[in-house]
Amino acid sequence: MSKELRIIGFLCNWCSYGGADTAGVGRFTQPTDLRIVRLPCSGRIDPLFVLKTLTGGADGVLVSGCHPRDCHYSEGNFYARRRLEMVKRFLPVIGIDPGRFEYTWVSASEGQRWQTVVRGFTEQVHALGPIQRFGKDAAAMAAQLAASHA
Amino acid sequence: MKIGVFICHCGSNIAGTVDVAKVAEMAKSLPEVAFASDTMYACSEPGQEGIINAIKEKGLDGAVVASCTPRMHGPTFMRTVARAGLNPYMFEMANIREHVSWIGKDKEANTAKALDLVRMAVAKLARNKPLFAKSFAINKRVLVLGGGVAGIQAALDCADGGLEVVLVEKTTTIGGKMAKLDKTFPTVDCSCCILGPKMVDVAQHPNITLYASAEVDEINGYVGNFQVKVRKKPTYVDWKLCTGCGACLEKCPSKKSPDLFNEFVGTTTAINIPFPQAIPKKASIDAGSCIKFKTGKCGVCAKVCPVKAINYEMEPEIVTEEVGAVIAATGYDLMDWTVYEQYGGGRYKDVITSLQYERLLSASGPTGGHIKRPSDGKEPKTVVFIQCVGSRDKSVGRPYCSGFCCMYTAKQAILTKDHIPDSESYVFYMDIRAPGKMYDEFTRRAMEEYGAKYVRGRVSMVYPSGGRYVVRGVDTLAGTQVEVEADLVVLAVGAEGAAGAAHLAEKLRISYDSYGFYMESHPKLKPVETNTAGVYVAGCVQGPKDIPTSVAQGSAAAAKVLALFSKDQLQSDPQVSSVDLKRCVGCMKCAMTCPFGAIKEQEVRGEIKAQVIETMCQGCGLCTATCPQGAIQLQHFTDNQILAEINTLLESELEETQG
């Protein structure tokens, strides 16, 4: 795979973080791009974390929690599911490819599934390439567009 | 703030693919870091002493340990930091083993990633605050789910330890799978004879409340204070009155009811006591086959019952129990072997499961302990056992070994010879797995003393031929095709989580795998704990086990509960939400989403504000993600702490693009 991209993962402690541990224990090799932020629950994820991270220059954001109905806190991922789906659908309007954000469910026992998720998402982000940042990159683009309209 | 960073080699586990010395060296340049070093085993005695000494000598305010997962050694190092005189929450962990060294091959990339994780941990720790646990009262009662041998053992041990126990069993009797077995390996002693006394103990123990024919509807609360709604399913017999005399069974005209206890070998009466040693020894009606329920006529049992215990109008009843801990021991079920079309997919009457065969062997079974073919009642002379049906078979999605089949197949081969001395047994096997005390000797006896013919190879098909069955397989040792004409074929069907296990796990808020087995906290070091405090597992609910291991786990889970309840109060996790009263606008959206009802309104100088009930807050942080003002913050996972981690990563990206 080409040069590492910046991919940030937000994982719930009880299922997906454990799933990533299980993948480690099983030596299920994965691409190295992902950096994981551990949270108690996918319900802790304010959709703004995703937006802040992507507009701040991350090339991809991955959220993973317990499978629906299997939340350590009963309902956290039910709320997360709605909020994260909304974020994913919101991205196109601000000019960010929705493929740069995924949310999924991986349980603590699903080490292999975690490997599949990380591999799949990393490939997906690499296919999209480095993100264009708000601020510098987009300003250049805006100027270019303005020039082409003039 | 002065932060110390400790990078663990974990022998070669981390150092093999991460340049730990470099990470430690680079960590020295991070903001707030006043000390950084690498250490061979951070968790070892000298490793921990090194951390303590550094904290004391350098006057550190907090420590970052970069090693394995915090789910493993987080608590270990929190205690280390506390021993050095710091608040245990002034600590962060960077997981550079499970999340780095074990999954990445490129040392350079791994090292960069490890450094990033350290940077994140440092950035977060710089915003950590000391947190202090609060004490709360607990309810020293325990709920045991499942009345198999593991649940029975757990219930008895807890009860003997002085705890009040609520035992919930979904069928009408306890005993579980063990009660269905004829004999047990490797001693070949009578299963019911060794289990029976324990079942009686359960019935008679003053500390045990048994709900048979009951299931858990709902579990709320948290460790020390669970509220459980138990649904008592209608048995249509008032068990307070029923004496178990059996008069109703004798007179019941509906004799074609499916016989659950006997694994559907033969039939039974619609009103029924599953077996003579059943606990509770009470009758119950199978409404699905009872004539009274189907046609409204009959009512014979009500007429003959000497104590008038029959009540056709019985409704389900919900009982609420308050407990402080839960032991899940719901066991296993056999996988649906009918996916094996090549073995007839369930169409051949004389191709049966090993558990059905146990019932044929049992003196209390439908044949009175005489082995008879289900099709014609004749005594089989050639019995073929096929092992690994639904075990170690990826083609049916069952890659794991069920563990106990090798042993019970050997036992059944021995018993077959005992019952029918002129019979012949063939066992098709993949490998013989007999790693237990006297286990391998036992399988040898089956072969050598009892003449069971072991064929190493899989059976490709079974088909009927003139009242018998041709079993075609391969003998991989001889390298030849084998065909055996059998009178009876017994399949050693593999185990999976009990029906409804997944649903129950969701109520318990614990993880389970795709086979319905529950996830333990740690596969080696915490085999009976789960990731939900106060919830334990015992027996086959966690994975296939034989009887001694299930019993050991029952006792282990009981020991865990007894240890938990050895204190009068528990310490609450201080990672709870906290409201900034100045900033809260009282919209109460937090309370609307809190799954635990842990947020209530309060009035502060005439204004409505949110208030967290700390012992009820479980620390999920849903409120923090919901509050638009960010006025309610989950301690230890505040917005600023998470933002610090994010910003740290984005900064390193920025430097890269600029550099």
Next chain:
Amino acid sequence: MPILDELKAAIAKRLPELDVVIGWGKGFDALHHTPVFITSEADLDKLVLGPLSVQNLATYLTRYPKTKKIGVVVKGCDSRSVVQLLQEKLINRENVVVFGFPCEGVVDLEKVKRAFEDQGMEAARVSEASFQGDRCTLTSGGKAGSLPMADLWADKCNRCQYHDAVISDEFVGQRLERKAEDAYADVAAFEAKPLAERQAFWQEQMSRCIRCYACRNACPLCVCRDQCIAQTREPNWVSQRTGVEEKFMFQMIHASHLAGRCTECGECERACPVGIPILLLKRKNNKEILELFDYRAGIDPEAKPPLLAFKVEEEKINERGW
């Protein structure tokens, strides 16, 4: 009786029980109305009503203590804000009296400005303006011009489905019972542009932003106001810099906090002194909320905002298979 007189009568009737009634009065020129606060019958003379009554007065409701008795005059769109506030228990039903009327629509003053500019007239120098039937007549710098109202209605009015207040204690005039279609064509058209162009669009638009937070403070549902996370260090979501990244972060905060709550009154965009089309972000979320949850905010005071609720089985959210 003209609607305005009916309205005055209705307010006069309820005024004794109220601390204040909020309506519209004449503004600084012929093209402006401004909120007026009626506390006595004498104040009723200040009241006006018409296509210039642009402000959503519901935004004032949460600026009073919940115990005050407030009357508020609402257009159809404004009434949805009232419903949303009730739904979120941010106001007490018994302390609010809603005056509704059949709203024909309001003008978009930007459109007025541009349309008359094309005729060589400056709206900023208006001396007279009248709205009669389907025409708007303007006098400015001694010149008079006339334009069809169809060109001047605010976009929200052209797609309005709630001309008559959805909630009211006093409704004056005949209900219009009119309903336009809104298929979110504007959102679709914007999203048809290439991704980079969309991002560049916001980059360009937000570079004009002066971070005055008029968008936020005009919004009837932005109730955090003084406690907005865009202006705090605890938590510190947005730095103090005024780069596009920071300014746009606030727009994402606004859109995110309004998801499932925004009633599309358009005050954010109207209030913006530098004409940034920020309603688009909220419309985008509303489009998705409608698709996912078949839900429109500000219709049913008893409903639960979809992002503060869940279903165990979501009909329209697909699990992504990996």
Next chain:
Amino acid sequence: MSAKYLAQGDLSAWLGALAQGRRVLVPVRENGAVVFRPYGPGTKPVLTRQADSPPKESVFPSTERLMEFSYSKDAENLGKVALDIKETVNAPATVVFGGRPCDARGFTVFDRVYDTKTIRDPYYAERRASTLFVTLACDTPETTCFCNSVGSSPVDADGSDVLLTPVDGGWLVEAVSERGKALLDAPALKDATAAAQDQAKAAKEAAEAAMPPAWDAAPAAAKLLEKFDDMGFWDDVSAKCISCGACTYLCPTCYCFTVTDERSGMKGERIRTWDTCMSFQFTLEASGHNPRPTKAHRLKNRVGHKFSYYPDIHKGPIACCGCGRCIKLCPVSVDIREIVRLAMELPTATAGKP
């Protein structure tokens, strides 16, 4: 030097010449709003009306880096951290073209605060020195204009370096300052005819005549002080205010700022950003106490500062240039003229006062 004439057709030639080695900011239209943007080939300045945003950023940027700082560690003792500070002043040569007299005059209010004999803010002063104003005199007032009531006029050249007055086919171009004269030395500018000069004179008189009658804002200084404790008055006039900062940020005379350190990792910057007295945070103290807790307190400060406290400190001048943007662009049309007039006209309630 005598006055020059700029034909409409030569506008871009002159702008092009001014833009040589300089940043030239001109009002352009963006999505309906008119804002100042750097001039480039093809830029079409909007000179028919007042820009929505004044050219305040040219001298007083919304964010300005005051200094950069970085930390470095002692390799022998990581706990020992050294701080390195670098001052940063950014003052590019700039011409603000096409602003109105009120826009340029706004900075004279700044000057009395940021560049005095005793206090000199180097960031401000250096940019002020590097920025020239080529101002366009007004012909017809907008409905919100009131410069003539605050001591100015639609053709006031105070604060400008060059003044353009519309005449047939173009503009009369007059240097106001010495620095302005240098800008007039351009091939695009022709010597003005006497007729053009006469026309300009007439245009200026017409512009002043076109203004609504002036009212004298000077007595407001005392009246506003008198009303300081009359919160009933302030509650009434602020009732419709929604507490946004549009009025202050769009005001050519509002000069308040806040200073923040933004740090990431081992380095950071100290920035100065616009602040607004209309915001709750403006006076919020670390204890949580806020001496201006309500919008009434805050609006009182805005009006009081402009029409009373500032004139008091600076011996006369009002901190308002009468551009009317705070009225025109206020989402709810809060009208500062009306508030000042009411303060002067209404009796002051003293009830409850000792």
